Amino acid sequence: MTVIVERVVLATDGSEPARTAATHALFLARVLDAPLHVVSATGTSSAAAETAEPSVSAAFEAEEAVSAVVRRALLADVRATSEVADGPAATVVERAVGEGDLLVLGRRGQTGSGRFLVGSVAERLLGAPPVPTLAVPAAATDPDYRTVALLADGESSSGSAAPLARRIAAATRATLQPLAIVDGRDAAIASPETLRALEAEARTRLNDVVAAAARDAVESGGTVRTGEPAAELLAHVERVGADVVVVGVGGSGGENRRPWPTEHRAGGVVASRVVRHAEVPVLVVPSVSDSVKR
Known part of the structure; x- marks a missing residue:
């Protein structure tokens, strides 16, 4: 896309x-x-x-x-x-x-x-x-985007957040640093087999983003973490030294996708927490269907 x-x-x-x-x-x-x-x-x-x-x-x-x-x-x-x-x-x-x-x-x-x-x-x-x-945020006075962080959840990966993150990274010659998260609440109650499946799905989301970035000639890294989505994303922003972070919101991520908890599936609560606490700009991207409806 x-x-x-x-x-x-x-x-x-x-x-x-x-x-x-x-x-x-x-x-x-x-x-x-x-x-x-x-x-x-x-x-x-x-x-x-x-x-x-x-x-x-x-x-x-x-x-x-x-x-x-x-x-x-x-x-x-x-x-x-x-x-x-x-x-x-x-x-x-x-x-x-x-x-x-x-x-x-x-x-x-x-x-x-x-x-x-x-x-x-x-x-x-x-x-x-x-x-x-x-x-x-008021403190983000320098718009020198060298590292773009992306939440590689189902919404961001399947919607327009990942393509927009790649577009900005390409235009600014920045490195794209996607993060795929296994929700810690799911991991805490999952069987070993289910946990492996969740980790494999997160790795697949991450690999999809990295492959798309390579096709666009965008340098990228990426990692998979387990924990509370907003906290993990904020930690990722600090860890990679991101200058801007991209989060997708809205939609269900597809009828065949696992029904994530509301804040991970829609991204709304995650985005809200990240916007409130991040020291860098946060780009909140609605799903394609949501933006077309308006």
């Missing part, structure tokens, strides 16, 4: 975390040869915007936030468009993205009551991402 990023979309409120996210959005737009679309929201409805005096300030700040990024894009030779819309921030962002987009958000950011809250938007959108969504 080939994943093409047609556009990078940045949600910004002008806060420091949002400015850090903008640095990553500009970097990705440049290396992926994609245009950048910058979006911000006033946090007020269209009707309120016509009468509420505070909305004038909110609109001005939103315009300033997108203009600052557009100026940076011009200096970086990145094609850029911008949009400021009335309405709740998450709703504005959801309306702004579509198939083929990669959304970038600051993990935290709050500029005022009722206005664009990047942290709140991230919480809502990462729970059920409409498109691949990169959550950038």
